[in-house]
Amino acid sequence: LGGRWPKKEGLKMKRVIGLAGGVALVSGTMIGSGIFMSPQFVLAYVGSPGASLVIWALSGAVALFVSLSYTELGTILPDSGGEFIYILRIFGSFPAFFAAVTFILLVKPFSIAASSISMAECALTPFYSGCQPPQLAVKCTAAVAILVVSTLNILNALLTLVVIVVGGMVEVIKSSDVFMENFKVENSFKETRYSVSTLGMAFYQGLWSYVGWNNLNCVTEELKRPEVRFWIAFTSPV
Template sequence: MSVPKEKAHLARTLGLWSTIALVVGGVIGSGIFLKPSLMASQLGSPLLLLFVWILAGVITLFGALSNAEVAAMIPETGGQYIFFKKMYGDFVAFLYGWSAFIVINTAGVASIAYVAGTYAEYYISLPRFSIEVEQAVYLYIPGIGRIYPLVNIGVKLFTIGIVLILTFINYRSTKAGAGLQVLFTLIKVASIMLLIFGIFTIGDGSPNNYVTSAATAPEGWALVLAIVAALSGAFWGYDGWNNITFVAGEIKNPQQNIVKSLLIGLLSCIVIYALIIMAYLFVMDISAIASASFVASDAAQLAMGGIGGALIALLVIFSGIGSTNANIMATARVTFAMAQEKRFFSWTANIHPAFQTPANALALHAIWTCLLVLSGSFDMLTDMLIFVSWLFYGLSAFGVFVLRKKMPDAHRPYKVWGYPFVPATFVIITFFFLILTLANDITNYLTGRAPIINSLFGLLLVVLGTPLYFYFKKKERQ
């Protein structure tokens, strides 16, 4: 049983290595192992594929460094929820916290764990209904589209098992969750390096793959839209870096360790992703990558035979589990912080008396995450959460300017490098990315290429939080 505490504080138990592991483990999950196929089909160019992954990493780093100034200035558990409250007031802060719960964090956990469950089928055959049954049951949302809950039911149940087990571990101990994260991150990074080394040294590759484009490569305005769509996939690959801000109140020496962990962690991810894309291209041309069901396993199998494919499938499972754990450990803290501020259901502010963890918030997140796993597809979940995430990332970076004006004399242990160029560039890029993504989604839905307008669905879930905000405000006054 959890017991409430007035503004109870979680212990500062996370050191630099744990926080770096949280960044790397939170970022390297499913994106690099699944998204390159779709991105290759969109771009049709190997050099553009590599460029988009690096560009997405640099843009993400700009946003992370902008957020780091605020995180070092306000090192409190709750991350961007607390930041938005200082920047824009209660309403925007609540909408972010609600969005983090209803879309960003829970859909992120669902998507990452879903990929781990998908790759488990490399070893075991999971049950599923016939296509007729899968398509017969759906939820229609007027003006938005349809979602199909029974598709890949075996994978979804396996995924739910991953979510529940990892939630149980983090429910019982923050240190156990962090220790597990360090272990998974070390295994993941070491395995990726071995994979890259194996492909380049054992694989029978061709340098021509790096310069040979597909016959259907887009041009002109179509190329611009293709790059925007591909960036969405790459941004998903880098998502999770902000987990570090959610547990700022549990980090030792946060003013230094937050900045160091973001810089070291994201630069490591950019290098690792670039090497992985180059490894894929060494043994597969852009058309082969575009048609691959599981590009990572296919590349490993081409280079090292069947054992290579099996190894990378296992790697993806471990990577997905590690990234799922990082997100579970960090993201429930937003709901916890909102409840402490009486902006969410009060029972989610309870700290477990024995385990000293935000137990009820973790349990609530697990339940909603499992429902998202059942109700959505991988692409729908990732696309809508990236759209909503980047809406708030842009607001957060703009908030650097807001706080410099509102709180000019506040102590800033770290000031964003390249101010004002870095945060301004990030805000401008984010604005155009969101506009073009929305246009792309609507076009794909109207032309029958997608069953749902993912970005609008995400916005709908965000807007549903508005009446809840006024409910909690009224309850607070009473």
């Protein structure tokens, strides 16, 4: 053979995720507890419908810009792993290992716990009128919710959103006079709170609803033509 042995290639992921799969992955991870919980908090913090819409627009703009930044990172460093790969390439193995352990043991579990506890408090509030639900009941309900969601994944999230949107449209039509009165230019920013703390908390709640745009970078090696899929998949949900 004259020394011409075939070169051994490393293990590679099969590229099976197309455009529809990329958009579904980003949309599926962005649709979560934030969109169900954040609107009431944003409105409660800023105090007016007009200011809450401004907060939502700014949050969407920030999510779009950081998504585009991750798009560039995903095309420059086309490896799966997300933040772990970027920290590994830039800062080295020890910071990357520390970041991975932090995400696995702290960030991801805490975010799931926060989402489930928020859902449990909302679900139990009607049964405890006039007082806060007991913490034991909230934690048990949250644990059951995590098990159910882990089993069913996200199959019922879109149906829930449809019910909320349709129900909201029905209420708007039924009370169209009150709705239009609240959204007149002279009334939309009435009673707005302009303190740094309230605007900061409202902005944080808005950003929470957009969380999930970075998950596509975790499966970069499985994307077909990632230089194209990243741009469309990241910008479509936002």
